[in-house]
Amino acid sequence: MATGSFxxxxxxxxxxxxxxxxxxxxxxGVLGFAIGFAVVxxxxxxxxxxILAIGFGSISGLASYFGGDKLVLTVxxxxxxxxxxxxxxxxxxxxxATAANVPMPAVYLIDDSAPNAFAxxxxxxxxxxxxxxxxxxxxxxxxxxxxxxxxxxxVRNFDIRxxxxxGVMVGAIAILADFFLRFTFWGGGRRSxxxxxxxxxxxxxxxxxxxxxxxxxxxxxFIQLAVNRQRxxxxxxxxxxxxxxxxxxxxxLAKISGDPEVLEVANRGTQHMYFTNPIKKFExxxxxxxxxxxxxxxxxxxxxxxxxEGPIQAGELAGPD
Amino acid sequence: MxxxxxxxxxxxxxxVVVVIGIYNGLIQKRLRIDEAFAQIExxxxxxxxxxxxxxxxxxxxxxxxxxxxxxxxxARANAVAAGAQGPAxxxxxxxxxxxxxxxxxxxxxxxxxxxxxxxxxxxxxQLTTTENQISFSRQHYNATVLDYNTxxxxxxxxxxxxxxxxxxxxxxxxxPEAANVPTVDLxxx
Numbered sequence: 001m002a003t004g005s006f007x008x009x010x011x012x013x014x015x016x017x018x019x020x021x022x023x024x025x026x027x028x029g030v031l032g033f034a035i036g037f038a039v040v041x042x043x044x045x046x047x048x049x050x051i052l053a054i055g056f057g058s059i060s061g062l063a064s065y066f067g068g069d070k071l072v073l074t075v076x077x078x079x080x081x082x083x084x085x086x087x088x089x090x091x092x093x094x095x096x097a098t099a100a101n102v103p104m105p106a107v108y109l110i111d112d113s114a115p116n117a118f119a120x121x122x123x124x125x126x127x128x129x130x131x132x133x134x135x136x137x138x139x140x141x142x143x144x145x146x147x148x149x150x151x152x153x154x155v156r157n158f159d160i161r162x163x164x165x166x167g168v169m170v171g172a173i174a175i176l177a178d179f180f181l182r183f184t185f186w187g188g189g190r191r192s193x194x195x196x197x198x199x200x201x202x203x204x205x206x207x208x209x210x211x212x213x214x215x216x217x218x219x220x221x222f223i224q225l226a227v228n229r230q231r232x233x234x235x236x237x238x239x240x241x242x243x244x245x246x247x248x249x250x251x252x253l254a255k256i257s258g259d260p261e262v263l264e265v266a267n268r269g270t271q272h273m274y275f276t277n278p279i280k281k282f283e284x285x286x287x288x289x290x291x292x293x294x295x296x297x298x299x300x301x302x303x304x305x306x307x308x309e310g311p312i313q314a315g316e317l318a319g320p321d
Numbered sequence: 322m323x324x325x326x327x328x329x330x331x332x333x334x335x336x337v338v339v340v341i342g343i344y345n346g347l348i349q350k351r352l353r354i355d356e357a358f359a360q361i362e363x364x365x366x367x368x369x370x371x372x373x374x375x376x377x378x379x380x381x382x383x384x385x386x387x388x389x390x391x392x393x394x395x396a397r398a399n400a401v402a403a404g405a406q407g408p409a410x411x412x413x414x415x416x417x418x419x420x421x422x423x424x425x426x427x428x429x430x431x432x433x434x435x436x437x438x439x440x441x442x443x444x445x446x447q448l449t450t451t452e453n454q455i456s457f458s459r460q461h462y463n464a465t466v467l468d469y470n471t472x473x474x475x476x477x478x479x480x481x482x483x484x485x486x487x488x489x490x491x492x493x494x495x496x497p498e499a500a501n502v503p504t505v506d507l508x509x510x
Binding site for chain 2: 087088091092094095098099101141
């Protein structure tokens with residue numbers, strides 16, 4: 001496996017991130033235009049709302065670009081660690097940073113017995129990695145190396161930037177759509193209906209806007225999740241490229257999948273960033289369109305392909321699933 | 322001015338610019354090698370400093386296996402001495418040291434008191450991370466050397482490399498026997 005193919009994948013990743021972000025912005029723009037047109041009653045209102053929507057999206061996107069990592073870390077209750085409190089963790093992160101040829105990220109600890117980890121930040125120069133105390137307790141050194149390799153691959157592959165910006169944009173679309181739907185049901189619609197010269201055209205635009213307000217949040221979320229699932233596979237493969245040891249990561253996945261604890265600080269807004277989906281009930285019907293991660297058994301089987309071992313069945317994994 | 326003269330001048334200027342560009346590129350690559358090598362050396366130095374502490378910490382416990390300890394001490398002395406003999410020699414000496422350390426760790430596994438000793442555990446973790454750092458920095462170093470060596474052996478930079486005396490650099494060779502050695506489980510978990 002040539003490292004060249006990984007460099008190719010990183011640049012393809014950056015290109016895809018840009019395309020996906022552009023697509024999400026486009027969805028935001030179309031939604032804004034339709035809502036503006038429907039509410040005001042002429043295309044000029046649509047343009048105004050389009051500018052507003054894109055402006056709102058860009059500002060929140062920029063805000064998350066510069067401050068989103070701090071927010072995510074705070075929400076997750078992550079505390080910075082020093083050499084004295086977690087020497088082995090810092091050693092492993094330092095090793096993997098050397099292997100990935102990225103600067104040493106800031107390292108945080110989350111006081112929770114469910115084993116999990118995530119990375120965030122805008123680029124490798126401004127990256128943070130957070131792991132739970134449960135991860136340190138339950139994994140051995142090699143397994144920890146696999147998980148940290150996975151997270152540092154997200155850093156090196158610029159997945160963390162994509163997760164930050166697109167996450168907020170998808171949120172902005174949901175807020176905008178929600179806002180419009182509520183506005184329609186609580187009086188906005190009645191006012192525009194009572195207006196005289198509105199006519200059939202506006203009614204049609206109104207219906208289109210309502211349909212878009214329902215569909216756009218779903219579509220943008222599907223895009224985000226589809227990309228996220230793909231990135232998880234890539235990060236697993238990159239981790240093995242860094243550690244040269246597929247077994248550590250494979251054992252870590254199996255152990256975490258078999259762990260019954262639930263990560264309390266994770267929520268729907270941050271679940272896609274973690275090493276494995278922290279919301280276990282969701283993982284059970286995992287291969288669906290709305291899941292943030294690929295099923296663990298598929299991730300393990302892709303690693304087993306690298307070592308030439310046969311696939312395992314989902315039932316062979318001990319666990320709550 | 323004669324148009325022929327202008328063309329000749331232009332060609333000369335372009336040539337000079339190209340030569341300067343290639344020359345600077347080679348210098349930069351050579352600096353990157355030195356930088357990568359410095360990274361390895363920091364870790365090697367750290368390992369050399371840690372080993373006497375480990376030897377002292379385990380000396381009292383080990384009855385039969387004093388030979389393992391003298392092997393480590395000798396390998397360390399050789400590795401320190403090899404520091405001045407260039408990357409290939411140094412790599413060979415360091416590989417000896419790595420395998421003697423592995424035997425030592427394997428022996429430590431047989432002593433429950435040692436496995437529970439906080440000081441030994443810490444030293445073991447420090448040596449493990451240093452060894453991992455060495456192997457990752459070595460990969461990086463070898464990649465930069467490969468890049469540079471390819472560059473000075475291919476056209477057009479081969480011409481400039483010849484004129485200005487850029488010579489091939491040595492690899493810091495990976496352990497040839499690494500694939501066959503049964504890995505000792507150093508995990509502290």
